[in-house]
Amino acid sequence: DFEGFTGLFVHEGTHNWYYGVIGTNEAAYPWMDEGFTSYAEEECMNVLFSRGQSNPHLGAYRAYVYLDTSGLREPLST
Known part of the structure; x- marks a missing residue:
């Protein structure tokens, strides 16, 4: 879809x-x-698609908390 392509x-x-x-x-x-x-x-994306979200990063925060509590999180670099 157009929005997905634009995001990419x-x-x-x-x-x-x-x-x-x-x-x-x-x-x-x-x-x-x-x-x-x-x-x-x-x-x-919040601006281009007029989403009007006060914090467009909430999905990323939720995904991180889910990963962190799953026990699967590993460092990207040490």
Whole structure:
């Protein structure tokens, strides 16, 4: 669907922006790259599709709490 494709485009484009413009090291700090990208993606999608959410990150918070309480969480880097 159009919204899903737009989300994918925004997400991958944001990866390139952080990597190319800001110069983050995705290989050394994947958590930082993915975290900033996911944050920016949700902010953009909230505006582009007029969702009007006061906090578009609640779904990500819930997913993290679920993962954390499942006992399956592992560090991305040490």
